[in-house]
Amino acid sequence: AQTVTQSQPEMSVQEAETVTLSCTYDTSESDYYLFWYKQPPSRQMILVIRQEAYKQQNATENRFSVNFQKAAKSFSLKISDSQLGDAAMYFCAYGGGADGLTFGKGTHLIIQP
Amino acid sequence: NAGVTQTPKFQVLKTGQSMTLQCAQDMNHEYMSWYRQDPGMGLRLIHYSVGAGITDQGEVPNGYNVSRSTTEDFPLRLLSAAPSQTSVYFCASRRRFQETQYFGPGTRLLVL
Numbered sequence: 048a049q050t051v052t053q054s055q056p057e058m059s060v061q062e063a064e065t066v067t068l069s070c071t072y073d074t075s076e077s078d079y080y081l082f083w084y085k086q087p088p089s090r091q092m093i094l095v096i097r098q099e100a101y102k103q104q105n106a107t108e109n110r111f112s113v114n115f116q117k118a119a120k121s122f123s124l125k126i127s128d129s130q131l132g133d134a135a136m137y138f139c140a141y142g143g144g145a146d147g148l149t150f151g152k153g154t155h156l157i158i159q160p
Numbered sequence: 161n162a163g164v165t166q167t168p169k170f171q172v173l174k175t176g177q178s179m180t181l182q183c184a185q186d187m188n189h190e191y192m193s194w195y196r197q198d199p200g201m202g203l204r205l206i207h208y209s210v211g212a213g214i215t216d217q218g219e220v221p222n223g224y225n226v227s228r229s230t231t232e233d234f235p236l237r238l239l240s241a242a243p244s245q246t247s248v249y250f251c252a253s254r255r256r257f258q259e260t261q262y263f264g265p266g267t268r269l270l271v272l
Contacts, residue, residue, distance in 0.1 A: 090266045091266075092263035094260055138202050140203075146216065147195065147205040152200065
């Protein structure tokens, strides 16, 4: 079974600074997908960024980028120029087949004004 | 497109009662899933479906039933509610297994 580990229960960053959220995963598959989801207090799950394991290039979406290290099974999320609206729970998730996603326990991101 | 919709938004049940959580999507997605989210935990997969008439168990299926008679709908049934089923429930859908999942707004369930 796949597992996803987020080792930082909570992170705090000053507004406009850069923060990196960590995620490691365990799988024996070679073809899979990795995701970062944001969950604000409204509880809505919002896709932040996605990475296909077969792609060597790291995914980027505006201020959000990932550092995907396939051999190390590491998938960290970097948020640049942090904004107050970035405050939320962030979940790393693994998707490898027809069933659903496997989620980590989440990192609570606090943005200090 | 309404996307993925869930009803009700909030429900209180007594132990032993049954109920159905509704989920519908209007994106013609083949794959649908149910998750539960407990405090301090990520989402955990309850059941999933890869198409009408096809369902399978996820990580935490005990106490829940599902069926998929149409592409659009994927209801989750609690047969005899227990306090351990107090949670937030999310329904999600995607077009193919390798594509992004889209989530509904969630249903908060309290079992007394």
